[in-house]
Amino acid sequence: MDNKDFIVGPDDPILVTGASGFIGPRVVEALLHRGFRNLRCFVRPSSRPSRIEALNAYGRDGARIDLVEGDLLCPEDCTRASKDVMVVFHLAAGTGEASFPDAFMNSVVTTRNLLDACLQHRCLSRFVNISSFAVYTNIRAPRWRLLDESCPIEGRPELRGDAYCFAKVKQEQILTDYGKRLGIPYVIVRPGSVYGPGHDGIPGRVGINTFGVFLHLGGFNTIPFTYVNNCAEAIVLAGLKKGVDGEAFNVVDDDLPSSRRFLRLYKENVRRFTSIYVPHAVSYALCYLWEKYSSRSQGQLPPVFNRRRWHSQWKKTRYSNEKVKARLGWTPQVPTAEGLRRYFQSCVDMGRHA
Amino acid sequence: MLKVAIVGCGKIADAHASQIQRLKGCEIVGVYDREPLMAKQFYERFSVKRYFDDLTGLLSDARPDVVHVTTPPQSHFAIARFCLERGCHVYVEKPFTVDEAEAQSLVELATERRLKLTVGHDDQFSHVARRMRALVQSGYLGGPPVHMESHYCYDLGRDGYARTLLADRRHWVRNLPGKLLHNVISHGLARIAEFLTSDSPQVIAYGFVSPFLKRLNEDAIVDELRVIIAEEERTTAYFTFSSQMRPSIHQFRVYGPKGGLSLDQDHETLIRLRAGRFKSYLEKFVPPVILAEQHLENLLRNVKTFLARDFQMKSGMKYLIEAFYRSIIEDGPVPIPYREILLTARMMDAIFAQLATTRPIVDAESPA
Numbered sequence A: 001m002d003n004k005d006f007i008v009g010p011d012d013p014i015l016v017t018g019a020s021g022f023i024g025p026r027v028v029e030a031l032l033h034r035g036f037r038n039l040r041c042f043v044r045p046s047s048r049p050s051r052i053e054a055l056n057a058y059g060r061d062g063a064r065i066d067l068v069e070g071d072l073l074c075p076e077d078c079t080r081a082s083k084d085v086m087v088v089f090h091l092a093a094g095t096g097e098a099s100f101p102d103a104f105m106n107s108v109v110t111t112r113n114l115l116d117a118c119l120q121h122r123c124l125s126r127f128v129n130i131s132s133f134a135v136y137t138n139i140r141a142p143r144w145r146l147l148d149e150s151c152p153i154e155g156r157p158e159l160r161g162d163a164y165c166f167a168k169v170k171q172e173q174i175l176t177d178y179g180k181r182l183g184i185p186y187v188i189v190r191p192g193s194v195y196g197p198g199h200d201g202i203p204g205r206v207g208i209n210t211f212g213v214f215l216h217l218g219g220f221n222t223i224p225f226t227y228v229n230n231c232a233e234a235i236v237l238a239g240l241k242k243g244v245d246g247e248a249f250n251v252v253d254d255d256l257p258s259s260r261r262f263l264r265l266y267k268e269n270v271r272r273f274t275s276i277y278v279p280h281a282v283s284y285a286l287c288y289l290w291e292k293y294s295s296r297s298q299g300q301l302p303p304v305f306n307r308r309r310w311h312s313q314w315k316k317t318r319y320s321n322e323k324v325k326a327r328l329g330w331t332p333q334v335p336t337a338e339g340l341r342r343y344f345q346s347c348v349d350m351g352r353h354a
Numbered sequence B: 001m002l003k004v005a006i007v008g009c010g011k012i013a014d015a016h017a018s019q020i021q022r023l024k025g026c027e028i029v030g031v032y033d034r035e036p037l038m039a040k041q042f043y044e045r046f047s048v049k050r051y052f053d054d055l056t057g058l059l060s061d062a063r064p065d066v067v068h069v070t071t072p073p074q075s076h077f078a079i080a081r082f083c084l085e086r087g088c089h090v091y092v093e094k095p096f097t098v099d100e101a102e103a104q105s106l107v108e109l110a111t112e113r114r115l116k117l118t119v120g121h122d123d124q125f126s127h128v129a130r131r132m133r134a135l136v137q138s139g140y141l142g143g144p145p146v147h148m149e150s151h152y153c154y155d156l157g158r159d160g161y162a163r164t165l166l167a168d169r170r171h172w173v174r175n176l177p178g179k180l181l182h183n184v185i186s187h188g189l190a191r192i193a194e195f196l197t198s199d200s201p202q203v204i205a206y207g208f209v210s211p212f213l214k215r216l217n218e219d220a221i222v223d224e225l226r227v228i229i230a231e232e233e234r235t236t237a238y239f240t241f242s243s244q245m246r247p248s249i250h251q252f253r254v255y256g257p258k259g260g261l262s263l264d265q266d267h268e269t270l271i272r273l274r275a276g277r278f279k280s281y282l283e284k285f286v287p288p289v290i291l292a293e294q295h296l297e298n299l300l301r302n303v304k305t306f307l308a309r310d311f312q313m314k315s316g317m318k319y320l321i322e323a324f325y326r327s328i329i330e331d332g333p334v335p336i337p338y339r340e341i342l343l344t345a346r347m348m349d350a351i352f353a354q355l356a357t358t359r360p361i362v363d364a365e366s367p368a
Helices: A024-033 A049-061 A076-082 A098-120 A162-184 A227-242 A259-269 A278-294 A309-312 A324-330 A336-350 B011-020 B038-045 B055-062 B073-085 B098-113 B128-139 B158-167 B181-183 B186-194 B211-215 B284-307 B315-328 B336-355
Strands: A014-017 A038-042 A064-069 A087-090 A126-130 A146-149 A186-192 A193-195 A214-215 A225-227 A248-251 A275-277 A317-319 B004-006 B026-032 B066-069 B089-092 B118-119 B147-153 B203-209 B222-229 B235-242 B251-257 B261-265 B269-274
Touching: A014 A024, A014 A076, A024 A038, A024 A049, A024 A227, A038 A049, A049 A064, A064 A076, A076 A098, A087 A098, A087 A227, A087 B089, A098 A126, A098 A162, A098 B026, A098 B038, A126 A162, A126 A259, A162 A186, A162 B038, A162 B284, A186 A227, A186 A336, A193 A324, A193 A336, A193 B235, A214 A259, A225 A227, A225 A336, A225 B158, A227 A248, A227 A324, A248 A324, A275 B055, A278 A309, A278 B073, A309 B203, A324 B118, B004 B011, B004 B315, B011 B026, B011 B038, B011 B066, B011 B315, B026 B038, B066 B181, B073 B089, B073 B098, B089 B098, B089 B315, B098 B118, B098 B336, B118 B336, B128 B251, B128 B261, B128 B269, B128 B315, B147 B186, B186 B251, B203 B336, B269 B284
Parallel strands: A014 A038, A014 A087, A038 A064, A087 A126, A126 A186, A146 A317, A186 A248, A193 A225, A214 A275, B004 B026, B004 B066, B066 B089, B089 B118, B147 B235
Antiparallel strands: B147 B251, B203 B222, B222 B235, B251 B261, B261 B269
């Protein structure tokens, strides 16, 4: 793709938040690869030193990499980070592991702060918000429905029992609100299940290890994987390509494996462990019972398993990447077979296990 | 219907709202957070009546009878005082205040205005803690406690908390006089305070930064603490806080002249420690059977409570809130006597004053 298709030039300042996270360094790398050489990387003080060092190393080839250390909860830090910036790639977010308030604060309040800071500077050409497939509801959809960008967003995310989903839905809402009310030009990128070296663990869509034994819940479901470098490339294109303001893009790779196939390959290549397959009807019934008991016992069991979550994570669904290919000209550079090979090798090298 | 408001919409506020909504005869009429988005998300998730972006508006428009203060500790005093001055009863999350002077001031104000105060030492109202209290009150110990041991541990590896706290030089925990300890130890000290009779026990504290934190280049956060508490050569207590010992326990033992009790908060078990001895080798064989029987009894009790759907992780908080509301409605005694609140604050002050000095061990009554 020619750079004349892009909304900014190679020397225009670009901000990447969450630059020391899992996807962030690949976004920086992809931007550098495309010739962009004025990058500002926002990192938390708690970022791992090795990741900071890796970002610094990118600057040795003549590109300007400014590391901005701070906290997106601090408006002054946001103002400092976004000064003169033309494109923001906003990858930083709460993981949702701690609590709803924590996930919300680190995804929504931070996004609002960053948007306010961008408004002050009045030079923003695009704000790219990294969201997730977690925002989609699947509750009224038939089995094997095609999930694409036209599918409805979860209307009651607080009922999913998933802090990450709640925070991501609210993050999108505040972004679109700023877009409508204040004219912030934005694009939303919703990756599927991002995998690759440096990110251990088996996606929840495949199964869970909550009860001390791995329960395989995915069965023959397709897992919406996207290899981290492919995902980073899609994010970069979403931030640069002309004529896509206000759009949302789902990002999944081609040749997606089934849950069963992924689990088999994982066991063959990383480590063997016992897993118990739970048929869909059974997992649905268990989620239903858990939901009812959680409600009846006034939260004696937390409402983490429920029908909304089952529909979202374990219902048979197909995934489309037509829009991201057609509108952004994206193609996954790393085929799924190669991506999985690298991922499994990384798991072995790191000595980590799911 | 008791009208309740919550100030501060962080993680612990979720627990408060969940437990309040389990109670009959009360409703959450409003919430406030200085960050309006946080107040709004709370309002959406808990279906409370209204949310506010200023405290004055919450108190004047929603007109709550009681306010729960669930903000960081540095703001507890100012918010609680503001609420008391406007005629609200106040439940303050732990630690009650930053120091004893603030605690004393709030207690005086509440007493003067004939309003009620309590602190979020909800561990003292869990099922097992209430069982222990009932046994002590029934005279099981055979007299006043001779000695107590309170272990309150904190696993820094949990939730990546250590990394966040260590890296963030602006983290509010760092600005507390006792830093990490200040935010955590009041639960364990309050257990001891409950059974002390003196208002000014001697406190001898020794604290240090663990090798684990030192390896992470942290030298300001004390995460290992040992305390000896003694009142007039009568009752003594040891308090242990550790981030490193495993298992990471939350236990309390109290010994009287005729028997002792051992409470395990994590397992929700209470073991009666008998005073007598069996003859000869029977002492080796019979007590393990008795202990096994007691553990089985605890198991059955826990299962029964679970089946009765009254085994929520924060069931102690529900009981404490309910008891506090009852004291408001009936104008009865508060569930946690003010003396205990002040004594806990006093012991914390003494500990932090000693840790602030360079000497590892200093007499509590003459801190350098």
